[in-house]
Amino acid sequence: MILINLFLAVVVGGYIDSKKENEALISPAQMDEFLEKWAEYDPQGTGLLSPEDFAFLIHDLPPPLGLKDDNIRYEYDITGNLVFISTKISGKKKRGYLVSDNNKVILKKTQLFKDMKLYNIPVYMSKVHFSDACIIISHNAVAREYKLTEPLE
Numbered sequence: 001m002i003l004i005n006l007f008l009a010v011v012v013g014g015y016i017d018s019k020k021e022n023e024a025l026i027s028p029a030q031m032d033e034f035l036e037k038w039a040e041y042d043p044q045g046t047g048l049l050s051p052e053d054f055a056f057l058i059h060d061l062p063p064p065l066g067l068k069d070d071n072i073r074y075e076y077d078i079t080g081n082l083v084f085i086s087t088k089i090s091g092k093k094k095r096g097y098l099v100s101d102n103n104k105v106i107l108k109k110t111q112l113f114k115d116m117k118l119y120n121i122p123v124y125m126s127k128v129h130f131s132d133a134c135i136i137i138s139h140n141a142v143a144r145e146y147k148l149t150e151p152l153e
Contacts, residue, residue, distance in 0.1 A: 025064060025145055026138060034065055034137065038130065041100075048127040055107055055115045056100040057133075064141035067115065 037060050039045070041053045049057065058066040100106070107115075121128055121136050142148065 026141055030065055034061060034134075037061055038133070042130075047130040049130075049133070050126060051116055051121075051123055051128055052112060053100070054119075054121060054128040054133060055112045058115060058119065058137070059107060060100075061137075064144060065137050 037057055038049075040060075041049055041057050059068060060066065062068045116123075119136050119140060122132050
C-alpha cells in the first residue's frame with residue numbers, strides 16, 4: 001500500500017509540474033529561443049551586449065519576450081545593401097537606420113532610444129549584462145500580459 005501511494009505521489013507531482021510548465025507565460029521553448037538569439041549577438045559568450053545589439057535582440061524575438069513585428073519586410077538589392085523598409089502602410093529609405101551585423105534587424109535610430117526606455121535596461125560601461133536582460137525581458141513579458149504599469153525596481 002505504501003509503494004502504491006508513493007508511486008501515485010510521483011505521478012501526480014509530475015503531472016502538476018507538467019501542467020505548470022504548459023501554463024507558464026514564458027515557455028521553456030521561448031527561453032531556449034532567447035538563449036539562441038543571445039548567442040547570435042554574443043558569439044564569444046561574454047555575457048555582455050552593446051545597447052544597440054540588445055535593441056536588435058529584442059526586435060529579433062517574438063512576443064511576449066521581444067518586439068518582433070512580422071508586418072515589417074526588409075528589402076535588399078543584389079549587393080545585399082538595404083534598399084528600403086516597407087510596412088503595410090509605406091516604405092522608407094535607408095538613411096537614419098541601424099542595421100545589425102547579421103542583417104536580420106534594421107532599426108530607426110530613434111527607435112533604439114525608445115526601446116531602451118521601454119525596457120529600462122541598466123547599461124554598465126556601454127554594455128548590457130545577460131542577467132539584467134533576463135530579468136527585464138521576463139518582467140516586461142509579464143507586465144504586458146497582465147497590463148501592469150509599475151516599473152521594475
